[in-house]
Amino acid sequence: MPAFAESGGGGGAEPPLAESYLDLLRRGGGIAAGEGRAAAAVQERELPLIDIGCLLAGGGGDEARRAACADAMARAASEWGFFQVTNHGVGGALLERLRAEQARLFRLPFETKARAGLLNGSYRWGAPTATSLRHLSWSEAFHVPLASISGSACDFGELGSLSDRACRGVNRVMQEVADAMSRVAKAVAVALAGSLLMQGGPHHAAAAAAAAAAAFPAGCDETTCFLRLNRYPACPFAADTFGLVPHTDSDFLTVLWQDQVGGLQLMKDARWVAVKPHPDALIVNIGDLFQAWSNNRYKSVEHKVVANAKAERFSAAYFLCPSYDAPVGTCGEPSPYRTFTFGEYRRKVQEDVKRTGRKIGLPNFLKQQPQ
Structure with missing residues (x-):
């Protein structure tokens, strides 16, 4: 039976994605000819694959190896905005536990996910404010602030001990995954920042890394970052x-x-390319703030997920974010961007989406506005 058959108010686990789709279709919000379909045929590509074991504690390796690793990531960040990392220290057994806990969490009744204080009320589904199929995401997620990952962040009401145990289980695994991914994110960020700050060649790598660790990531710690658990149900449309x-x-x-x-x-050379999954790798992608900090040397690249007609998909993303009042800063002057904080950036994105239906992002903060 298709996953969407359980959606709606019948007590099933699925969010009302099919109802949203059909309502948008009735209202004429479909994808018009020439706009491009969500699942149009694209070429499958393998992202650059980089071993980061030498960057992590106990990874070993000399300074030249670490500099070469940072250089490879910097090239990928400039050319692709995306790359894959191996020897990242996030164990396969831990990720299997996460997938099992995600599956159990998303199998809870939709009403429980949407209305209870489940994982600090972080549940999201689809795009309830969408006015077109171009704005509808066939997915559900828990977008969890790391500061709220604790047993007290759950409220199952009358669901009882079974759901309480489920919540404690997913919290424990999320904390372990967040800790492991945090080490990866910070090691990669510092290496990428050091690559921009390096002067005088690889023999200055240690000094550049020390400078990068002091300067970046600014204000990013376990109280400001997020972990997002994603599920993409099978979609008949x-x-x-x-x-x-x-x-x-x-x-x-x-x-x-x-x-x-x-x-x-992801978008590469003005065309969509499909990312071939690698069983042992994590994917790293550059965000808007790093593009600004790097003076556009690293690229925050547009990306999407296409729906699958037969199989559900799970993923988990760790977002390296500063505090809302932290200035984003720059790797060096002159910068094309005026000074702004993460909070200001978030507010402007939300305003633009509400006003225009789309994110504008970094162009809002250019010193010289495009004519």
Whole structure:
């Protein structure tokens, strides 16, 4: 039976995605000819694959190896905005536990997910304010502030001990995953920042890394970052439906684990390319704030998830974010961007989406506005 058959008010687990789709279709919000379909045929590509074991504690390796690793990531960040990392220290057994807990969490009744204080009320689904299928995401997620990952962040009401145990289980695994991905995110961010700050060649790598660690990531710690648990149900309207609409990330960088179903696509050389899943790798992508900090040397690239007609997909993303009042800063002057804080950036994105239906992002903060 298709997953969407359980949606709506009948006590099933699925969010009312099919109802949203059909309502938008009735209202004429479909994808018009020439706009491009969500699942249009694209070329599958393998992202650059980089071993980061030498960057992590106990990873070993000399200074030249660490500099070469940072250089490889910097090239990928400039050319792709995305790359894959191996020897990242996030164990396969831990990620399997996460997937199992995600599946159990998302199988809870939709009303429980949407109305209870589940994981600090972080549940999201689809795009309830969408006015077109271009804005509808066939997915559900828990977008959890790391500061709220604790047993007290759950409120199951009358559901009892079974759901309480489920909440404690997913909290424990989320904390372990967040800790592991945080180490990856900070090591990668510092290495990328050091690559920009390095002067005088590889023999100055240690000094550059020390400077980067002091300067970046500014104000990013366990109280400011997020972990997002994603589920993309099988979708009978896959050809016309996004799993996640095209967007760029509004953070410094994102560390993503995905299962082997596939569906992630990114913009490369003005064309969409499909990312081939790698069983042992995590994906890292540059966010808007890092593009600004790097003076556009690193690219925050538009990406999306396409819906799948037959299989559900799970993923988990760690977002490296500063505090709302932290200035984003720059790797060096002159910068094309005026000074702004993460909070100001978030507010402007939300205003633009509410006003125009789309994110404008970094162009709002250019010193010289495009004519």
